[in-house]
Amino acid sequence: MASSVCMQLTRSNGSAPAPEGLSKKERQELRQKEAAAARERAQNLAEQVASKLSKQGLFADVQAQNGFVNMYFDTADVARRLLQGVHATAAGYGRGAPKTETVMVEYGQLNTHKDGHVGHLRNISLGDALSNILTHDGYQVLKATYIGDIGAHVMKWLWGYRKWHSHEELRADDGRWWEGIYVESNRAIGDNPEYEREYRELFAAWDRREPEVVELWNRTRDVSLRYLHYLFDQLDVHFDVWFYESQFEDPGREVVRELLEKGIAEVDQGAPVVRLDQKLGLERETYRTLILQRSDGTSLYQTKELALTRAKFEGYPIARALNVVDVRQTLYFQQVFKTLELLGYQEAVKSTHVPYEYVTLATGAMSSRQGNVVPYAEFAAELQERALATVRVKNPSMPPEQQERVARIVAQGAMKFGMLDRDNTKLLVFDREEALDFDGFSAPYVQYAHARACRILEQGPEIAWEELRAADLSEVETNLLETIGGFTDSVERASRELKPLHVVTYAYNLARSFNEFYRESPVLRSEGDTRNLRLALVYASRTTLANALGLLGIHAPEVM
């Protein structure tokens, strides 16, 4: 910080306006001269600051380098306090100051009557990690999901089921069965006007709440929901709040009525719409027009979203609501929030869309309508198989049940890590081989460092926490210590920027620092203060690795 002050101070000194009439080359030379002079003045100032600071004795060392002032703390003192701090807080290490606000994070918006696929996986991994990170940073967090249990896809499914599959038993453990019927129906309806008409009729019957249709919907929905619960359980993702689209059809219509009454919405070609740009008096097209309902009166996704956005704030004491939804819905969310604002619901401003780029295949975008998705279950099974094979090679003497357990932890970790290891703004082209790679920048790498640390602590003596002495730390040890100390900042940044990636790279860097230390600094074969200190470093590493992985929704195995 002090360094940038030095650089800025140099500005107010020498820079007289450049004389007129110089050639480009002359101007460039002049600039270079001035820049060099500025660097010199900065270094000069840095030296003066360094010399003053070093006399105060607050720091172990102060140096002026390249116009920056570098201040060094007393390593032994910092090390002792940091390590004792990690020990004292343990699972709470890295926590931010408690905050009063409650944040609701909505993610994992799966549909009933369909399967989950790897595209959903990125959403779920992101939302869950984000929730954990916000919690660790000190917020109260409500994890919420919003299940698509109604709408066109459900009606198409019901139509196809009734037509061709009604004799089959409903399957709570097989997402592909549900997906299959949907894809089949969707295709059939698209190809055949007669089917299309039947499907429309079914949709209308649903809207009239005809008992037979409601019963069929209820029955199939229940079983499909059991499957979704199973899916989330597999991922160790658990929600505090479950919203369902079907709950918001009527409240949605209510909002539409209100919008029409207040003259915010108008009817165009039979459908109620909000001409947002016009209402807001915007010259350039920005929010465009939001259609509120189909012209046949059936509700659209946005009909329900309007009501849901309100319901969150009316039903829960939250200060903010985050919607983790892929980037293609950006305009849509802006429209919904603006519409509510026009209605006078100020809460709309506290709703935030957290966009991320979606998962695509090398061959193009995934779409369940076209049936070219990588089903979650298939991918998970493949990972599990690969992980199990590896565990058997690495740990042949381990009991089979434990091998299975470890493989599950490794496979799930690799899966989530792979979904979180790039910025939200980056498209993820799904690559099987890459996803199945357990080396390098991956969850197993971090998990392995954790398992190594556990092994040492298991075999070593108790740590004498009151007698930590950290004299003569090596470069690798100092580096490890600094990395451990940076955890809180990394959590805070991830929370502030809503980017779990920061915790991912942190976890990896910590594992790397630990592995370097592991190679260079024998723990169990050292003695006295050195061993005690190294044990404390191992303890702090293990704790922090486990905490960081935990925030990502990834288990930290003690053996693997």
Next chain:
RNA sequence: GUUCCCGUAGCUCAAUCGGAUAGAGCGUUGGCCUCCGGAGCCAAAGGUUGGGGGUUCGAGCCCCUCCGGGAACGCCA
């Protein structure tokens, strides 16, 4: 047509408020198990940060422009 996102090593990606010599993984080449578990460690090679202007003491990051890729934009979710 309007708007948004991406472009960094052969490939996949990092880089804190604009800050010091742009870092990792994979792949390639060469090393390290009598030693806490080799899913590991060390080293080498690999860069005009898509091109060109500009702002700044300082730009991968900000502004303008061009090129390339992707997306959204009235009855899908």
